[in-house]
Amino acid sequence: MITLVPYHQDGRLPDSSFPLPGLDFVPVTRELPDGDVWERLAALYELVSAEVADQVAGGTRPAVVSGDCLTAEAVLAGLQRAGVDASIVWFDAHGDIHTTESSTSGYIGGMPLRQILGADTGLLADRLGLRPLPEDRAVLVDARDLDPAEAEFLASSKVRHSPVDDVALPDGPLLLHIDVDVIDAADLPGLKFPVGGGPSYDAVVTSVRRIMATRRVAALDIACPWHLPEGDANVLRGRLLRDLLTA
Template identity: 80%
Template sequence: MTITLVPYHQDERLPDSSFPLPGPDFIPVTRELPESGIWERLAALFELVSAEVADQVTGGTRPSVVSGDCLVAEAVLAGVQRAGVDASIVWFDAHGDVHSPESSTSGYLGGMPLRQIIGDHPELLTGPLGLRPLPEERAVLVDARDLDPAEAEFLAASKVRRCPVDDVALPDGPLVLHVDVDVIDESDLPGLKYPVGNGPSYDDVLASVRRIMATGRVAALDIACPWHLPEGDDNTVRARLLSDLLTA
């Protein structure tokens, strides 16, 4: 198993110890980022991710990408498309990630990637990456339970499918499976940057991921780890989670 590690939260380089991977066999994607705006910096980094994903898919390998936030999923999908695979996306996340720059009150970029994948503001990131936006009905949002009012309003009027982890309605054809680990209830996974309660357990999320992987239709797996290491924690739970997801 070869893992592509993108050790960043947005354009912030994170220590490799933030990602306790199950073995030494991983491809790190790093680069000196340009002195420019945040979207240009992300596009420069993500171009390398897309190229690596495309190479792996073309070579007959299913990429597994691990990073510090959800924005990397845009690069993963772009890379799958470059390899000639027309994939839909299944998005596990406690949050909606369907803000636009106009609707976000915080300006947090990690709250925007799914909205961009279905066509919002292509000039920011999807356009530079060459990502073809997906029709809304080809995006599945799993267990998003912490929605801002603007996100709830957008989703209510959209064709994005919403599902719980125990009953995921998959689109036809190939899939990019994106798992933000904060979909897991905060009581089961300490140290999350944006923890949310009243969610599915670690075991329930893993079982759902395994069911999707068992279809044989997952063209790429993308895992976002927006977490930090609490004082006195030995990273055991995080290491077990990454191992379980990557071998699912």
């Protein structure tokens, strides 16, 4: 069963944003409370975290699809709640390792991996009961578009930075997070934050299948930061989601 979180941050997205033809899924939605974006996300992600924990307890490997990377914090919190001490493998064209201080844009979607590693925990992690992950248990895959502050952090951290075709896996069970914009923008049109010069569609799917074959993936989290579909875009997107979810 796939858990669908049809949001980009705290904004509800149309169901048509997530083509899941022939795949069983359960949407997680709720009326969000008043407050700042972090309060609203905490309310939504509490449901996601509980759903992940329940699936693990029932012997199911969770698979979560959403509109951005922040949902990964809820997925990891759910694994921890279920007693799974997971490391993380993070596929992304970007670093997602900004803090609120280092970010020049203020875009919170550029912060989740750094929050998982223990930055700004009062914003979301503490509210979800998420325990910070040691840096040496995180692998950032591709991340070809780094801001100077992110590159500086990576240079002095224990986070491993790997290419798509040679991912150095951390120890233990894994949360495998895939931001679909890791795929070269030419192979996947309509992305909110497209980056050229990246790995092909096939290279990413092959790498994901290689990791899944280790049987160490405790949960799969897929972020789809793309614009509403036009024309035949959903055919390609549906094929991609099926390829990733059935890898």
